[in-house]
Amino acid sequence: MSKLSKKFIIFAANAKTYFKMVKVNSKRLKSALAGGLTGAVNGLFGGGGGMVAVPILKNMLGYDDKQAHATAILIIAPVCAVSAIVYILSGYFSWQVIIPASLGTVAGGLAGAALLQKLPEFIINITFIVVMFAAGLRMLF
Numbered sequence: 001m002s003k004l005s006k007k008f009i010i011f012a013a014n015a016k017t018y019f020k021m022v023k024v025n026s027k028r029l030k031s032a033l034a035g036g037l038t039g040a041v042n043g044l045f046g047g048g049g050g051m052v053a054v055p056i057l058k059n060m061l062g063y064d065d066k067q068a069h070a071t072a073i074l075i076i077a078p079v080c081a082v083s084a085i086v087y088i089l090s091g092y093f094s095w096q097v098i099i100p101a102s103l104g105t106v107a108g109g110l111a112g113a114a115l116l117q118k119l120p121e122f123i124i125n126i127t128f129i130v131v132m133f134a135a136g137l138r139m140l141f
Helices: 003-013 015-021 027-045 049-059 065-090 095-118 121-140
Strands: none
Touching: 027 049, 027 065, 049 065, 049 121, 065 095, 065 121
16 A cells, blocks of 8 residues: 555544644535545545545534435445446456346345344444454455
């Protein structure tokens, strides 16, 4: 991982502190900056923007847990669509993988959205933390 990537991750993790330091008070400006940060992470790493969006939405914009998770999906959807178009036009895809994976993703998305409505916020938070921690460990090892 490059030095710039590490600095960017540290910035993303401490976004609330940085925004307080520069006294950014406009919700629209904060939203635009949060979107920019989310898009930059997604573009830099080829994914993960939604994982960054959730803590930003909670800590910087004051969303509750369920709103943050649902909004993160809606924020990242256009970025994913644009990325998909670029990757398809560049030939970086396999129809043998895309079709079954897309069907699984839709089914998983429906199941996850249903669970989000039913599970208490504490369980959602713990699950999110465990998934992020596991993903970080997986990247290390």
